[in-house]
Amino acid sequence: MPEADDTGDILEISLERIENLLKGDYGISRRSVGLLLLQEDREIITLVKNHEPESFNRIKEIIDRTKTHYREPLSYIIALDRQQEASRIAGEVIAHAPKTSLSLKEKISRMMINPISGIPIMLLILYYGIYKFVGEFGAGTVVDFIETDIFEKIINPRVTQLFASVIxxxxxxxxxxxxxxxxxxxxxxxxxxxxxxxTTFFIAFAVIEDTGYLPRLALLIDRVFKKIGLSGRAVIPMVLGLGCDTMATMVTRTLPTIRERVIATILLALAIPCSAQLGVILALLEGHSLGLWVWLGVVGLVFLLVGFLSSKILPGGSPSFYMEIPPLRLPKLSNVFIKTATRVKWYFTEIFPMFIFASVLIWAGQLTGLFGLFTNILEYPVRWIGLPDKAAVAFLFGFFRRDYGAAGLYDLKKAGLFSGNQLVVAAITLTLFLPCIAQFLMNVKERGWKTGLAISVFILFFSFSVGFAVNLLLNIMGISL
Amino acid sequence: MSFIKKIAIVGSPNVGKSLLFNRLTGIYAVVSNYPGTTVDVTRGKAKIGEEEYEVIDTPGMYSLLPITEEERVARKILREEKPSVVIHIIDAKNLERMLPLTFQLIEAGLPVVLALNIIDEAEKIGLAIDLPLLEKELKIPVAGTVSTTGRGIDALKGRIKEYARSR
Known part of the structure; x- marks a missing residue:
C-alpha cells in the first residue's frame, strides 16, 4: 500500500496501533478506518465512538499525539503521499507522444475561462442562446404563431361557441x-x-451543457460568486433558474454547505427570472431597449447586493471550490434531443395541472369575491409603485405562477395601459416578487418552514420597495423611458 | 432480504459513470455533462454471465474522505451495501489525478475493478497506457472502456465475471 513506503514511521506506527484497537465491523478495512480517523472524518469518529466505547479515548490520544509530529494537517500528508504514488505509477504506465502545441480545443477552453475573453464569450452565449433564441424566437415568433394563429383564430372561437351551446x-x-x-x-x-x-430554453441549455461549457463558466464566475458567499458550483442552479426556479431550488442540493444553499435559494427566489417569466418580460420590454437595460441593471444589482449582504449576515465560512473540467465536445444531436424531451415532459406534466388549478382557483376566487378583496388590498402597493390599479390582478396571479403574472402584464401592455416607466417598474417588481406557488412550496420543502416562509415575506416587502425606489428615482430625475 | 449480488459504480463526476451504468443495465437515464448532477442514486439490474446483479450508480466522489453530501452518500453505499464488485471508473486522460481514489478503495478492502474510461480521447491526445503493467502495479483487474460507444464494455464484463468468481 502506498502509505507504507515513506510517510515517516510515526504515521504508520500510529495507524497500526489504532488498527489493533478497532474491533467493530465498519464495512471497510480497519486500515481504512484508521486513516479516516487520523484525517478527523467526523462521521467515522462518531461511528467508532459508538462501536468502541472502551478504547475510544485511547484512539483519540493516539490521533492527538500523531498530529503534534506534523506541521501540516494529517489529511494533507496522507493525500500528498497518495499523489506521489499515483504519479510514480502513472509515469511508468503512460507513454507520452510529445505534444507540440495546444490543440484548438484547449485554446478555446482557456479563452472561455480567462476573464478578458471569457466574459465576452459568456455574454455572446447568453445573447444568442437566451435572448435571441429563447426570448425572440421562442417567446416571440413561436408564441405569436401559436397564440394568434392557432388559439385566437381557431381554438378559442370554436370552444366558446361549443360551450355556449352546451352549457x-x-x-x-x-x-x-x-x-x-x-x-x-x-x-x-x-x-x-x-x-x-x-422548450426553446431547454434546447439551448442542453446544447450548452453538452458542449462542456458549464464547468468553464463556473470557473469564470467563481471569483464573483465568492464575493456573494457562493462558489462556481452555484452556476448550475443559477443557469437552471433561468429555466425554472423551482427545479433550480431543488438542484441547490448539489451545493456543499447549508449556508450556500440558503443564499442560492434566496437569490433564485428573488433575482433570477425563470424562462417563462423571462420570455414574457422580454416581450413586455420589447421595443424599449433602454428599459431593458434599466431592468437588467436593477435586477443584477439586487442580485449582487442581496447576495453580498446575506453572505455577511449568514454565519459560516467561505466555500471552497474544485472541479473536474471535462473536454469540450460538439454537442450530440441525440443527446440534446433526449435531454430536451425528458425535461420538457417532466416540466410540462408538472405545470400543466397547476395552470388548470390556478384557473379554477381564480374562477372560484372571483365568484366568491375573495379575489376582489385580495386585488383591492394589492392595489395599494401597486399604486404605491406608480402602476395602474389593473396591474394588481397580474401581481395576484403572479403568486400562482410568476409567468402567469407576467403574462397578465403582457395583456395589459397590449391594451396600451402602460407608459414606458411603468413597464420597467412593473417588470422589475414582478421579477423580484414572490416566487410562484410551486417555488414557494419547494423553498419550504428544501429549507424548512421557518426559512422558506422568512424568505417569502422578505421578498414580498423587498420587491415592492425596489419597485417604489426605482419609480421614485425615475420621477425625481425626470426620466421617462 | 435478497441475496442478489451488487455492483457499485464509483468515480468522480463527469467520467461517464451514468453512461456505463446504462451500458450495463440497458436502462436509459438522462446523462448529464456537468459534475455533481448525479445527486440521486440510480439502481438497475444487469446480467453478466449467468449471474444477475443489482447495479448501483453512486453519486460522484473524489475521495473516501468526503466533503460533499454526494460523497458521503457514495461512501455509505460502499460501507453498508457490501458490493461484490466495485467498478472504479476514471477518465483515462487524468489517470494520475484519479489514482488516489483507486488506492483508497483498494486499501478499504473493497473488490475493485478499474475502468479506464474515455480511453479513445486519451489515445487521441497521444497517451498510450500500458494496461497489463498497471494491473500488475495495482494488483486488481483493469479494463479500457469508452462508455459512449460501448468499446471495451464486454471486456470489462469479462473481468467482472472472473473477479466475482474468484472471490
Missing part, C-alpha cells in the same frame, strides 16, 4: 371559456406561452 349557465361557461377560463386562459397560457418558451 346554459353563464357562471359555468365562465369556468371554461371566460376571461380567466380553464381553456381560454389556463390551457392557452400553458400551451401557447409556456411550452414554446420552456
Amino acid at each position: 346554459p349557465w353563464q357562471v359555468f361557461r365562465e369556468l371554461f371559456v371566460g376571461e380567466y377560463g380553464v381553456i381560454t386562459l389556463g390551457v392557452r397560457y400553458a400551451v401557447a406561452l409556456i411550452l414554446p418558451i420552456v
